[in-house]
Amino acid sequence: MARTPRNTLSADLIVRTALDLMEVKGADAFSLRGVAAELGVGPMALYTYFRNKDDLYDAVRDHLMGLLPAVPDGAPWPDQVRAVCRSLRLLMLQHPCLVQLLAGRPLSGHETARVAEGLLGVLLAAGFDAETAARTHTTLFTYVLGSTSWEIQMAAERRDPEAWRRLRASMESLSARKFPSVVELAPELARTTGGDEQFDYGLDLLLAGLAVRTPS
Amino acid sequence: MARTPRNTLSADLIVRTALDLMEVKGADAFSLRGVAAELGVGPMALYTYFRNKDDLYDAVRDHLMGLLPAVPDGAPWPDQVRAVCRSLRLLMLQHPCLVQLLAGRPLSGHETARVAEGLLGVLLAAGFDAETAARTHTTLFTYVLGSTSWEIQMAAERRDPEAWRRLRASMESLSARKFPSVVELAPELARTTGGDEQFDYGLDLLLAGLAVRTPS
DNA sequence: CACCGTACTATACACTGTACGTTAGGGAGA
DNA sequence: TCTCCCTAACGTACAGTGTATAGTACGGTG
Structure with a gap:
């Protein structure tokens, strides 16, 4: 049997291969057997480096x-706050699989702590007290997550012609009697689903609200 | 063969059974075969009423x-805005599976249009122009979604003793040198993850920001 | 050179969603 | 009342999935 020579695998190599696969197939369609095959290795070989699939997910997310x-x-x-939020959003846009990785599991890992550290440091330096800083951090983080997830997923839907056609159809079929505002604002709603402007609009609302309670 | 008598199934019955199953097992662990078994029916019987699994997901979400x-x-x-956001959040808390249902698929269906109609109507009546109303609607919706999803998923993690132990361990192991703010604010961060107060904090930030551009 | 831990393989199991072809029950028309 | 057809539900089958378990050969250490 032409056995794979030893020590050709590593946690890092597996993570990178898994990431490549997620980028093309989506994080949900990704499979352990797929990355194993890509590496020319049996599926169980991965279990030397990762406890299970979720463990690998965590590693990719942290990467x-x-x-x-x-x-x-x-x-x-x-x-500074704007920059942190925008760079997280940008990362999600560049790696759409990050949406599923962040949605399904909690925060953990050093790299994730690093981004929290950055944002919290800014808020503390700005003079906010501990509780406000923590609350603001959570709010900003969940806003970026929710807003960008939504945007990415809508964009994916738009790329699938069948799904997109059905979505349009269900929009058109809405009774203007029962849903006057939705029907009237349909073009605006379509336009404001995603995009930098939409993201910044919400972010500015949050920052404007925060400005009211700015210390000193 | 003791065949199930005809016409005992219906789309509505299947949706309710599927929902029951999702509530106890989670929307991701839910399976078509499971709901079929619950109904005393072969897996393929469901395909008379739903095109595929995603179609059933959509129906449950709309329900x-x-x-x-x-x-x-x-x-x-x-x-009014606060009430709409809070009732959506409450619904998600009561039916945690809604998180996955909303995250994985786009909005569609009449019931979903109904909630959009409510919020948009309020914003238009308040005097906002079309674009601002649409942008605000999207912002509020994604905030509620992201914030509550996060909260629910963290709560789920807390219930799993093994996962919770590992999360605590990785928190404790963070170097206070490299991550001073995270370590210092750890108690606040734990406390501000979820809860009505945290939700209202972010919502109030948004509304305060919105108050600045209030018309009339 | 012998040994042992470990990195990998092979096999197997219990699942999943769903494509395909078949069968039987109930309602409509003669 | 008999017949026919439509369709709801069936059974079988397939290509996958994650992973438990057991076995095997290689590399470094004594």
């Missing part, structure tokens, strides 16, 4: 989080 | 959306 840039220093804190 | 109460009228618009 992606490691790509986030550091917080720019020397800028006013609202700009 | 849940139908449980949302109407917008209370006669209140100031910020209170």
Whole structure:
């Protein structure tokens, strides 16, 4: 039997291969057997490096989080907050599979702690007290997550012609009597689903609300 | 062969059975064969009423959306907005499987249009222009979705003792040198993950930001 | 050189969604 | 009342999935 020579695998190699597969097939369609085949290895070989599939998910997520840039220093804190939020959003756009990775599992891992550290540091330096900083961090994080997830998933739907046709059809079939506002605002709703402007609109609302309670 | 008598099934019965199963097992662990077995029927019987699994997911989601109460009228618009957001959040808390149902698929169906109609109607009546109303609707919706999804999933993690232990361990192991803010704010972060207060904090930020651009 | 731990393989199991072809029950028309 | 057809439900089958378990050969260490 032409056995694979030893030590050709590594956790890092597996993570990168898994990531490549997720990028083309989507994180949900990704399979352990797929990455094993890609590496020319039996499915069970992966279990030497990862406890199970979820463990591999966590590793890939942490790997992606490691790509986030550091917080720019020397800028006013609202700009810093904006930068952190935007770079997380950008990362999600570049790696759509991150949506599923972040949605299904909780935060853990050093890389994830690193992004939390950046945002919390900015908020503390701005003079917010501990509780407000923590609350604001959670709010911003969940906003970026929810907003960008939504955008990415809608974009995916738009690419699938069959699904897109059905969505349009169900929109058109809405009675203008029963749903006057939805029907009237249909074009605006379509236009405001995603995009930098939409993201910044919500982010600005949050920052404007935060400005009211700015310390000092 | 003791065949199931005809016409005992219906789309509605299947949806309710599927929902029951999702509530106890989670929407991801739910299986078509499971609901078929529950109904004393072969797996393929369901395909008479639903095209595939996703189609059933959509039906269950729309069924849940139908449980949302109407917008209370006669209140100031910020209170109305708060009410809509809170009732969506409440519905998600009561039916955690709704998180996966909303995350995986786009909005469609009449019941979903109904909730959009409610919120949009309030915003238009408040005097916002079409674009602002649409943008605000999207922002509020994605905030509620992201924030509540996060909360529910964290709560689920907390219930699983093994996962919870590992999460605590990875928190404790963080170097206070490299992650001073995270370590220092750990108790606050744990406390502000979820709960009505945290939800309202973010919602109030958004509404405060919105108040700045209130018309008239 | 012998040994042992470990990195990998092989086999197997219990599942999943669903395509395909078949069968039987109930309602409609003669 | 008999007949026919439509369709709801059936059974079988297939290509997958994650992973438990047991076995095997290689590399480094004594």
